[in-house]
Amino acid sequence: LNVTGLARIVNLTPMIFEIIDEQGQVIAANQLQVSLPGGDQSHTPFSIDIPYKVTIPTRVRLTIRQASGDRIPGTVALWSVPVLLLP
Secondary structure, eight states, X not given: OEEEEEEOOSSSSOEEEEEEETTSXXXXXXXEXXXXXXXXXXXXXXXXXXXXXXXXXXXXXXXXXXXXXXXXXXXXXXXXXEEEEOO
């Protein structure tokens, strides 16, 4: 699955991309270190491939998140979208 877009990162931790099935299991994942935008830009372009393998059309949720880089652990930014994966 190729994911391309513009990111407005909240810290310098990597962006975490996960494909989650309807049972809540992560079936594929990848990470991408995104740099701060340059000049007067507010967002940084990115592109990442997330290899996956399914044998039938499968409904999943693609999540993109960033974890805290500070003392308090947890997710500080989260975005998700439903996706239909094909074999």
